[in-house]
Amino acid sequence: MRGREGAKGRSVAATVGVWLVLGIMLVYVLGPLVFMVTASLMPASEVTRIPYRWIPNTFYWQNFWQAIRGNDGRFYFVRNMVNSLFVATAITLTTVVLSTVTGYGLAKFTFRGRKAIMLLIVATMMIPFQVIMIPLYIITTNMGMQNSYAGLIVPFLVNAFGVFLMRQHLLTFPDEILDAARIDGASEVQILWRVVFPSSWPAIATLAVLTFRTQWDNLMWPLLIAQSREMQTIPLYITLFAEEKFTDEGAMMATAVLASLPMVVLFLGLSRYFVGGARLFSAQKG
Amino acid sequence: MLSCEGDELRKNAHTRGICERRGRWGWAFVLPSLVFFGLFSIYPVLNALYLSFFQKHLLSTAPPKFIGLGNYVYLFHSPAFWNSLRATAIFTGGAFSLLVGLSLILAVFITSRRKFQRFLQLAFFSPAVVSTVVAAAIWLLIFDPRGIANQLVNTIAGTPGVDHNWLAAPAMLQLSTILVYVWKYVGYFTIIFITGIGSIPRSLFEAARVDGASVWQTFWKITFPLLKPTTLLVSVMAMIQCLRTFSTQYFFSQAGSPRAPIDVITLNVYYTAIRNFQIGRASALSLILFAIMLLLSWLQFRLARSEEVSYL
Known part of the structure; x- marks a missing residue:
């Protein structure tokens, strides 16, 4: 009897301990997000008040107008937001198409040099962007793509990780379906377009979300290539906004909220594929 | 067919x-x-290797001057290089161990709950939704002298009105960048661990429970050994990702923090190439980073290979 009560006491203590750790971590993780949202609705004087009031007195919507307008009133925020959306979408589309096509070629066809190509692509995955960034800068500048959409997009048309991911996914694709389509007289391109693409949707969505997110986050490359404010993207915009000495804190958080909206929408709509990126990856190697 | x-x-x-x-x-x-x-990955790597043996000014039209290992020799004699190496080691060491440790603990704790599993997963993953620059912007205000970081620490420590110089004192600044980074990525690795735990046969846990094993014993005797492949994956990914960090450090240094304590190699590459126009030297520096990444990944695989896992 006593042993059993002891065990029960231990398990209660364990539950409390677990929730204590989870609770502290929840505060650490969610606190800053709540801060961003509440501060975006406060005038600057309230954001920096001690102690911080987690609930705004009144909703100070002017912050959002200030964020959209910018400190100089030239609406670069809107322009840069459009740039980010356009660049990230374009890169996502090309990445998804090229990764699937290449992954399909590597997974379902036998040809001389296939193993070498696979090895080359896996090796490419290891290269940190900082290594190739300077040569890429020289190439794009020589091609006259500096400060243009082409310059922002071209170096990222497809990436090795995407090809690897789609190849791993398509390895499990049943050959019988492909052969059935061939017997029905479908050409290889038709099979790819009508059979492989539609039935790879979960992997494609995962890759798409991953690519879009990476590009939405990209600061390094636009920093090099987009000189004029018209061509800059959102990460650069926020960096510049924070640099300006007279930026007020409320407006800065309003900018942060607005800049996060596309990701929030994507996350709420496709959270399965957001999390799926991590899952798929661990399933490959684990 | x-x-x-x-x-x-x-x-x-x-x-x-x-x-x-x-x-x-x-x-x-x-x-x-x-x-x-070929055009946008292989050629640039070879070109970077080539450039690293030359002295070249980004904006000058003069042909690059061959200096052999001159750039590497210069770097090994430059205090700024060793400072970068130290800053990278501190950041990667701190962020890496916190990321791997915390995400493993969180994954084990979350999977031990009967309720709220999905909520907890999404909650911990949610910072990954905001971009790195937005994350840095939020934390910039939190670390403000009047911000909630000071308020929280002063409330707990009972030291009202003390400024802990989160963004000014070198050690604090390093800690701050680590906190921002861990904040953003801990949920991502937690989910990888949760997937790994999910792939361990449930019967093993049940057998342990029937045998009267404690939670502690179950973790050390079952979960942890069988999670080896996942742990390896997470540590290689986390390590490489930490070594690649750039945005957080760039943002803080742009917003007025001293650069030296957080001048990680990636930031140094950027300043050397784009602000000081020394692209030969910057290429050499970036290749050293690449070598460090390859070496550390290889080491981790070596360490992990010593014990293969089976579910028996």
Whole structure:
């Protein structure tokens, strides 16, 4: 009897301990997000008040107008937001198409040099962007793509990780379906377009979300290539906004909220594929 | 029908024709990406290697001057290089161990709950939704002298009105960048661990429970050993990701923090190449970073290979 009560006491203590750790971590993780949202609705004087009031007195919507307008009133925020959306979408589309096509070629066809190509692509995955960034800068500048959409997009048309991911996914694709389509007289391109693409949707969505997110986050490359404010993207915009000495804190958080909206929408709509990126990856190697 | 794998099909004249035609399609599908990788990955790496042996000013039209290992020699004698190496080691060491440790603990704790599993997963993952720059902007205000970081620490420590210089004192600044980074990525690795735990056969946990094993014993005797492959994956990914950090450090240094304590190699590459125009030297620096990444990944694989896992 006593042993059993002891065990029960231990398990209660364990539950409390677990929730204590989870609770502290929840505060650490969610606190800053709540801060961003509440501060975006406060005038600057309230954001920096001690102690911080987690609930705004009144909703100070002017912050959002200030964020959209910018400190100089030239609406670069809107322009840069459009740039980010356009660049990230374009890169996502090309990445998804090229990764699937290449992954399909590597997974379902036998040809001389296939193993070498696979090895080359896996090796490419290891290269940190900082290594190739300077040569890429020289190439794009020589091609006259500096400060243009082409310059922002071209170096990222497809990436090795995407090809690897789609190849791993398509390895499990049943050959019988492909052969059935061939017997029905479908050409290889038709099979790819009508059979492989539609039935790879979960992997494609995962890759798409991953690519879009990476590009939405990209600061390094636009920093090099987009000189004029018209061509800059959102990460650069926020960096510049924070640099300006007279930026007020409320407006800065309003900018942060607005800049996060596309990701929030994507996350709420496709959270399965957001999390799926991590899952798929661990399933490959684990 | 025809898989075209293996040699028998190739020997038969009829099937060989089909296989060769099929193989040409394979090439056609692979070629566009291959050309792209050649142009935008392989050539740049070789070019970076080439540049690292030259002295070249980014904006000058003068041809690059060959200086052999001059850039590397310069770097090994430059205090700024060693400072960068130290800053990178501190950041990666701190962020890496916190990321791996915390995400493992969180994954084990979350999977031990009967309720709220999905909520907890999404909650911990949610910072990954905001971009790195937005994350840095939020934390910039939190670390403000009047911000909630000071308020929280002062409330707990009972030291009202003390400024802990989160963004000014070197050690605090390093800690701050680590906190921002861990904040953003801990949920991502937690989910990888949760997937790993999910792949361990449930019967093992039940057997342990029937045998009267404590939670503690279950973790050390079952969960942790069987999670080895996942732990390896997480540590390699986390390590490489930490070494690649750039945005947080760039943002804080732009917003007025001293650069030296957080001048990680990536930031140093950027300043050397784009602000000081020394692209030969910057290439050498970036290749050193690459070498460090390869070395550390290889080490981790070596360490992990010593014990293979089976579910027995």
